[in-house]
Amino acid sequence: MQLLSSRRFRAAAAGVAVLGLFLTGCTAEPDFTYEPPAQVDGALPDDTVAAMEAAVTNALTASGATGAVVGVWVPWSGSWVTGIGTQDPGAGAEISTDMAFRVADVTRLMTCDVLYGLADDGIVELDAPVPEYVSGVADMKDITLLDLCNGTSGAGSSEGTAKSAWLNTPERVWAPLELASYGLGASRGTPHTTYRNSDSGYLILGLALERASGLTASELIAQYVTEPLGLEHTSLPGTAAAKPASSGPVMNGHYLSAVEGGYNCAAPVDITTLSSSTGYTDSGVVSTIADLGRYAQAEAKQALRTEKEPDRFGAPLPVSDKAPSWYQATGGGLLVGSMVGQFGWTPGYQTAAFSDPETGFTVAVSLNDSTTGGSTAAYLSWELAAIASKAPAASGETAPDFGLPFTAEQYHKSITDSAIACVAPPAG
Secondary structure (H helix, E strand, C coil): CCCCCEEECCCCCCCHHHHHHHHHCCCCCCCEEECCCCCCCCECCHHHHHHHHHHHHHHHHHHCCCEEEEEEEECCCEEEEEEEEECCCCCCCECCCCCEEECCCHHHHHHHHHHHHHHHCCCCCCCCEHHHCCCCCHHHCCCEHHHHHHCCCCCCCCHHHHHHHHHHCCCCCCCHHHHHHHHHCCCCCCCCCCCCCCHHHHHHHHHHHHHHHCCCHHHHHHHHHHHHHCCCCCECCCCCCECCCCCCCECCCEECCEECCEECCCCCEECCCECHHHCHHHHCCEECHHHHHHHHHHHHCCCCCCCCCCCCCCCCEECCCCCCCCEEEECCEEEECCEEEEEEEECCEEEEEEECCCCCCEEEEEECECCCCCHHHHHHHHHHHHHHCCCCCCCCCCCCCCCCCCCHHHHHHHHHHCCCCECCCCCC
């Protein structure tokens, strides 16, 4: 399946700045064009597909998920885009590739796309202090918008405190600052020079970008991300509790109830209907596998940038002091060897997407259960990448000098070792 190109008008500014163009008669920027890498139009070799199918099946068993959508694009060899498993345990409806799902922390990349887009358009400055746009965060006077994007604000995470409320009241509408306050109230890490996985930082960043532009976060992501790239099935929905798509097929999202000794895998809790305010500009976006693959491929190449400096992914930091040297973070994303992307979870789903900017090699996956957090989706995407990276060149093509600093066996074992225990609930 080829990720097709698109063309649309890219506005030169946001909010009142757009109005100014019409009032002054100035000419807007030319049409934005994104041309993805050439992709062999055909399936990947049978043995490669068989190995990837086994990897996905293992991940479903280990995570308690019943289904997944997967996309693997190897420009020099072929592609594999498929749904595996079912909506529910047993004989539920089969998963299909047109189903919508929540992309979780991939949203962070899009939020940073908006930040850089507004900066390129002269609406904000990357080094603007956060309190310039968001009141109630006076203790962030030395923290910049770029710190929020890079994960170097030192702010903590709201997830641990809010998770129970997310799962028990999925219809609840959260104010971004209210949700972020749980993380902001935690002890701060070292700012500017140390990465910290902070959902609260991206919530505050979204709020700042809304106030700087006069547009909603949904409008900003549409203007700066989905419309330029032609992502027709990708959006940040409104806050009213809803499924990932208002029309068309949806992959149902679940989580498992804990019971003594493990989890009740036979009766997952459906949490498909959820308020996007649970994730907002940290993890609230919905998409499909084709859109997600197209986005990951464009994002790795920084295709949305109109100004190429500063290099958004040029100065990454270690994810932690225990992380391997090839695993780094900056710009709202994670750098895994040469691949750029993101992974994470939101109630009901865990999603990962990574792409190599030089070759266009891309892997995307979403599982329909969030019980294990985002780790299973991440490890699965890396296992699939390691398998697919060795696919031979199709006839008339030449395989590039491309490799990854880990093996498929390494992450197959990580998934297996982290498997949850499925047990029957107590009788009565």
